[in-house]
């Protein structure tokens with residue numbers, strides 16, 4: 001009996017020790033991520049959301065178009081070429097945007113450091129779709145929205161991918177981790193960085 005208890009006690013001790021350390025570490029990380037302590041304003045949230053909207057719409061349009069034609073190869077081209085192209089075209093006037101994930105197909109889409117804690121927060125609370133944002137510096141905000149897997153995404157990201165398609169995917173992305181998603185799973189994030197509202201930084 002006493003032998004059975006000891007790991008539990010040890011575990012309890014570890015969490016007592018780690019709790020405060022983790023707390024301080026998170027606090028420090030939080031301070032670093034959002035240097036000026038002002039929150040991103042509702043107006044800035046709205047502007048970020050609107051800035052991201054065309055990327056979301058154009059991507060879904062391009063993908064459904066390609067899939068309706070029944071040509072998986074061209075649908076792959078949409079994800080591979082058109083998606084970054086749309087993001088690049090919309091990334092003007094100090095705006096940058098893209099897609100990222102915790103389980104990547106293309107390692108080039110890895111989360112930037114400011115996105116990592118936000119992604120971790122969604123993974124802890126995956127069904128909470130609210131957008132999140134941080135102040136990156138005096139004049140820039142970073143904003144993210146979760147992407148959930150819809151049924152038509154699963155043909156390329158689901159648990160069973162058609163063999164020929166799977167082969168094409170694996171030949172292009174040998175380190176692919178973006179399979180085995182189910183309907184409504186958190187697939188990743190849309191992200192955008194953009195200039196903050198002028199004047200907010202002087203309020204601090």
Ligand code: HEC
Nearest residue numbers: 075076079080099100101103104105106109153156178188
């Ligand atoms: C025809 C196959 C196909 C379909 C359908 C598809 N994807 Fe993808 N997806 C890909 C490919 C290929 C990439 C890698 C793109 C690149 O090289 O940047 C990708 C990349 C992504 C990424 C970027 C992160 C990463 O893993 O590199 C996200 C997010 C994503 N897909 C979400 C979705 C969602 C959501 C849907 C449904 C609305 C969807 N995909 C439908 C093939 C597909």
